[in-house]
Amino acid sequence: MAQRQAQVPSPPELRAKARRPMVPVFRAVLWATIGFVVINAMAAWLDPSPNSPYLPAVGAVAGWFGGLIGWLLGIGGYEHVIRPMFGHPAPVSHSTGWRQYFDFSTNHKVIGTQYLIFSTATFFWAGLIAMAMRFQLMSWRPTIFQYPQNYLNAVGIHGTLMMFTVATVAMIGGLGNYMVPLMIGARETVFPKASGLSIWLVPIGVMTVTMSPLLGNWTTGWRGYEPLAASDGNGMLFYYLGVFALTTSSLIVSLNLTTTIIFKRTKGMTWNRLPIFVWGILTVSLLNIIWLPEIQAAFIISLLDKLIPFNFFNALGQPLGYAELFWLFGHPEVYIVVVPALAMWNELLPVFTRKSLFARPMAVLGLVFVMMLSGMVWAHHMFTNMRFSEMLPFSFFTEMISIPTGFAYLAAIGTLWKSRLRLTTPALLVLMSMFNFLIGGLTGLFLADVPANLQLHDTFFVVGHFHYTIIGGMVFSWMAAMYYWLPKFTGRTYSEFWGKLGAIWVFITFNLTFSNFFILGLRGMNRWVSSYPHYLMSENFWTSIYAFLLGAGFLLNLVHILWAWNAGPKVKENPWEAKTLEWHTSSPPPAKNFDVLPEVVGSFYVYGDQVPEPVAAASQIGGRAPSV
Amino acid sequence: MSDVVIFGILWIVFSVLGELGAKAWVDSAPQGSGPYFGVASNVGLVGVHAFDFLVWVALPIFVFVALMIVFSMVRFHVRKDSPATGDAPAQFRNNKAFVGIWVVASILINVLIWLHPNASGLETVFAAQAPQNNPNALVVDVTARQWEWIFSYPQYHITQSLNAAGQDVLYLPVNRPVKFVLRSYDPFHAYDYQIAVIHGFWIPAFGIKLDVVPGETRQLYLTPTKLTSTEQNPMTRVQCSEVCGPGHPYMEANVHVVTAAQFAAWVKGQQAAGN
Ligand code: HEM
Ligand SMILES: [Cu+2]
Ligand SMILES: [Cu+2]
Numbered sequence: 001m002a003q004r005q006a007q008v009p010s011p012p013e014l015r016a017k018a019r020r021p022m023v024p025v026f027r028a029v030l031w032a033t034i035g036f037v038v039i040n041a042m043a044a045w046l047d048p049s050p051n052s053p054y055l056p057a058v059g060a061v062a063g064w065f066g067g068l069i070g071w072l073l074g075i076g077g078y079e080h081v082i083r084p085m086f087g088h089p090a091p092v093s094h095s096t097g098w099r100q101y102f103d104f105s106t107n108h109k110v111i112g113t114q115y116l117i118f119s120t121a122t123f124f125w126a127g128l129i130a131m132a133m134r135f136q137l138m139s140w141r142p143t144i145f146q147y148p149q150n151y152l153n154a155v156g157i158h159g160t161l162m163m164f165t166v167a168t169v170a171m172i173g174g175l176g177n178y179m180v181p182l183m184i185g186a187r188e189t190v191f192p193k194a195s196g197l198s199i200w201l202v203p204i205g206v207m208t209v210t211m212s213p214l215l216g217n218w219t220t221g222w223r224g225y226e227p228l229a230a231s232d233g234n235g236m237l238f239y240y241l242g243v244f245a246l247t248t249s250s251l252i253v254s255l256n257l258t259t260t261i262i263f264k265r266t267k268g269m270t271w272n273r274l275p276i277f278v279w280g281i282l283t284v285s286l287l288n289i290i291w292l293p294e295i296q297a298a299f300i301i302s303l304l305d306k307l308i309p310f311n312f313f314n315a316l317g318q319p320l321g322y323a324e325l326f327w328l329f330g331h332p333e334v335y336i337v338v339v340p341a342l343a344m345w346n347e348l349l350p351v352f353t354r355k356s357l358f359a360r361p362m363a364v365l366g367l368v369f370v371m372m373l374s375g376m377v378w379a380h381h382m383f384t385n386m387r388f389s390e391m392l393p394f395s396f397f398t399e400m401i402s403i404p405t406g407f408a409y410l411a412a413i414g415t416l417w418k419s420r421l422r423l424t425t426p427a428l429l430v431l432m433s434m435f436n437f438l439i440g441g442l443t444g445l446f447l448a449d450v451p452a453n454l455q456l457h458d459t460f461f462v463v464g465h466f467h468y469t470i471i472g473g474m475v476f477s478w479m480a481a482m483y484y485w486l487p488k489f490t491g492r493t494y495s496e497f498w499g500k501l502g503a504i505w506v507f508i509t510f511n512l513t514f515s516n517f518f519i520l521g522l523r524g525m526n527r528w529v530s531s532y533p534h535y536l537m538s539e540n541f542w543t544s545i546y547a548f549l550l551g552a553g554f555l556l557n558l559v560h561i562l563w564a565w566n567a568g569p570k571v572k573e574n575p576w577e578a579k580t581l582e583w584h585t586s587s588p589p590p591a592k593n594f595d596v597l598p599e600v601v602g603s604f605y606v607y608g609d610q611v612p613e614p615v616a617a618a619s620q621i622g623g624r625a626p627s628v
Numbered sequence: 629m630s631d632v633v634i635f636g637i638l639w640i641v642f643s644v645l646g647e648l649g650a651k652a653w654v655d656s657a658p659q660g661s662g663p664y665f666g667v668a669s670n671v672g673l674v675g676v677h678a679f680d681f682l683v684w685v686a687l688p689i690f691v692f693v694a695l696m697i698v699f700s701m702v703r704f705h706v707r708k709d710s711p712a713t714g715d716a717p718a719q720f721r722n723n724k725a726f727v728g729i730w731v732v733a734s735i736l737i738n739v740l741i742w743l744h745p746n747a748s749g750l751e752t753v754f755a756a757q758a759p760q761n762n763p764n765a766l767v768v769d770v771t772a773r774q775w776e777w778i779f780s781y782p783q784y785h786i787t788q789s790l791n792a793a794g795q796d797v798l799y800l801p802v803n804r805p806v807k808f809v810l811r812s813y814d815p816f817h818a819y820d821y822q823i824a825v826i827h828g829f830w831i832p833a834f835g836i837k838l839d840v841v842p843g844e845t846r847q848l849y850l851t852p853t854k855l856t857s858t859e860q861n862p863m864t865r866v867q868c869s870e871v872c873g874p875g876h877p878y879m880e881a882n883v884h885v886v887t888a889a890q891f892a893a894w895v896k897g898q899q900a901a902g903n
Contacts (some may be wrong), residue, residue, distance in 0.1 A: 219876070228825040231823055319842050355715065355716040357721070358722070358723075384837055384870075385839035388754055391750055395746050403738060406730070410730050416697075416704065418718040420706045420716040421700055422705075438693050442686045445686055446686075450749070451752075452676075454675055455672065455675045455676075523863070524665075526828075526867055606719075607716065609714060611715075
């Protein structure tokens with residue numbers, strides 16, 4: 001973590017440091033504990049019950065909010081938000097080096113790095129849980145999960161953390177926060193304080209979901225399906241609250257980045273010149289802004305339903321109502337996962353092919369149309385319980401959405417054709433991502449076909465399909481982006497040998513693991529099972545072996561990236577000869593990104609020997625020469 | 629030879645090879661039910677035929693894109709030490725013909741597969757669900773509770789069919805339409821409306837499933853077309869497909885598809901046992 005742009009600490013900052021009694025994270029933990037205990041005690045006092053455990057349902061929920069407030073104040077909200085409201089000057093962030101990542105910050109690059117740290121850590125934590133699940137599935141009868149509710153709870157935690165902390169966060173809160181201001185030539189984001197707080201909702205959310213079984217096992221999986229949720233263990237409450245924290249974090253990221261993209265573009269950065277990756281972040285941010293409040297409302301209703309109970313979603317109410325509300329958000333969610341990945345392909349391919357981006361307007365339109373159609377397809381998750389009359393329209397829209405998704409391939413293929421492809425690790429990972437997502441997308445055709453769906457739904461075929469889209473599409477692109485931007489983050493680079501080895505390793509083991517999921521599904525393996533009929537055992541056994549090798553492969557990449565981050569060979573500025581603005585400043589970028597704001601005069605995606613630079617030379621706009 | 633021609637030839641060759649492989653897969657079980665590892669019901673056949681058709685369609689698309697990736701890696705790849713530095717000599721940002729064909733083809737393919745096998749298959753499924761097309765149907769009341777499948781045969785006054793071990797069991801005569809009436813509630817704790825959850829009624833070998841939703845009564849008509857049983861083929865089992873709590877993995881029941889005579893004998897046995 002080498003953001004070592006040694007700012008000479010000025011005297012007032014030193015004084016602030018002297019006054020600060022405790023490391024922010026420790027103070028935050030302390031205040032959160034106090035908040036939780038006090039509010040829980042108050043709830044227990046107001047609502048006494050002779051039989052209730054120490055943590056009654058109401059107390060746990062109320063206490064959680066107390067803990068949340070204590071946490072956010074303790075991490076820096078008190079000095080940076082509350083005190084300034086009463087006229088005190090806001091303190092200047094004083095931490096440097098690795099410490100700044102465990103402190104409140106308003107620097108979008110620090111915040112982006114914090115998101116990357118938490119997403120990566122959670123990826124490996126939830127991945128470890130997946131390894132435990134795969135270990136259980138090596139045998140047809142219970143081994144490490146003696147009771148199925150423990151296994152099902154593990155599935156739910158794995159899915160929830162992977163979706164709300166990794167898949168929809170790493171490329172948006174992480175890379176988006178870090179790169180978008182740099183790519184549009186801005187010095188900061190519009191809401192730096194909200195953004196500085198929003199990251200700290202992530203560890204709270206992850207902790208809440210992880211600790212949920214302490215309140216009682218929940219078995220619904222990441223979808224929190226009703227009416228099961230209402231009769232399930234009280235851990236369900238922490239699922240709602242944890243996801244509430246995580247989605248609020250993403251919502252703030254999206255509000256911040258959307259306004260930043262609208263208002264902070266540098267001179268000459270017209271909408272037509274906006275980088276593809278920024279388009280991707282803009283479209284998914286709009287999806288987040290539309291759909292996250294919707295699912296949060298649904299979760300609040302469900303939480304109250306569980307506490308009161310209201311009977312909203314059980315046999316007295318409308319059991320399918322929850323499924324509708326969930327998938328209304330849930331389907332756009334999967335595009336929130338994959339749109340930044342599609343954008344990433346076309347961001348990187350021109351750089352590595354030395355060739356103009358093909359059909360750029362189509363690539364952008366594809367992202368926008370995917371965004372618009374994604375709200376019209378939710379019920380394709382519900383073919384097994386809908387009316388006949390709904391089947392035709394929902395299968396229609398579902399199949400249509402593959403057309404704009406295909407535009408990403410159209411642009412990528414056109415760019416590859418007759419190019420000068422430099423097969424570096426990031427380029428290789430992009431091509432692998434295209435291959436994997438192709439399988440994810442084509443298996444989607446089978447699932448969109450209603451007669452086939454009635455067999456494939458709720459089997460491992462579906463599990464294979466969505467891991468192909470999420471890992472195959474998003475995680476591979478995320479890795480490509482990490483290798484690509486590593487010289488930007490650190491001024492250092494990775495080893496091509498280990499990079500390629502890591503990429504090929506995860507590519508092969510990923511495909512071995514998840515192609516078996518399709519076959520398992522077709523052979524009658526259903527989802528959410530810790531035990532299964534004996535005939536499925538040998539295939540499951542081998543699938544687990546491949547999964548362990550895949551997990552080791554991800555670990556290899558992690559170690560390699562961490563090594564490169566700290567000790568990789570120094571590299572010249574802009575080693576890829578990329579054109580976008582983030583490469584027009586030093587690496588790592590200075591606190592305010594650009595000494596002189598660059599001016600855009602042409603497209604970033606036009607290559608060719610005669611093509612002039614898209615960014616006005618610093619001499620033309622005055623000031624320090626950009627280090628290209 | 630130009631790149632386009634080489635690519636085109638490779639695409640056709642690999643697509644043909646792929647389709648041959650796909651054909652072997654499809655035909656690896658009777659009636660083209662290879663991908664489903666065999667199918668034992670009329671509606672399941674609709675699903676697997678849709679699956680087969682989509683395999684035919686998806687294969688050339690898969691080969692096109694996957695080959696394009698590999699082709700670029702081989703053909704357009706420049707080594708690090710290659711003298712060919714700088715930008716690619718060919719710089720084009722559009723190709724109206726390619727984009728036009730791509731857009732039109734992707735629209736056509738999607739509309740086509742929506743019409744067939746989707747809409748056409750659904751017509752068959754809908755027709756198979758019409759009562760008038762299922763004369764003399766055997767009625768089986770299916771009750772899903774946490775965590776058990778209960779089967780009643782009202783026409784034969786069997787309230788809960790059980791095997792010798794006292795487990796719920798489903799017996800069906802071959803080639804006779806069955807009307808499953810699906811409900812989710814707990815007949816043993818009928819006062820507790822909160823424990824009824826969504827289950828999924830699925831017999832993998834029949835190639836179809838339907839959710840069982842509390843507060844609703846749903847029907848599923850199908851006709852078993854093969855003599856089989858859970859013992860012969862473990863895909864012939866009732867398996868809950870929607871997560872319904874800790875007992876979900878164990879929410880299974882054995883199935884026997886038998887001849888009409890065997891079925892009649894079984895019914896007698898159940899009645900004699902007072903089930
Ligand atoms: C390291 C490799 C991984 C393995 C071996 C793995 C394995 C599994 C398994 C066995 C299940 C249970 C399926 C079921 O019974 O329904 C599952 C569920 C799931 N996985 Fe993964 N997974 C991996 C990585 C990921 C990643 C990276 C993501 C997303 C970023 C992800 C998202 C999900 C989701 C959303 C579910 C559904 C959970 C539910 O049904 O509630 N997985 N995974
Ligand atoms: Cu069930
Ligand atoms: Cu179930």
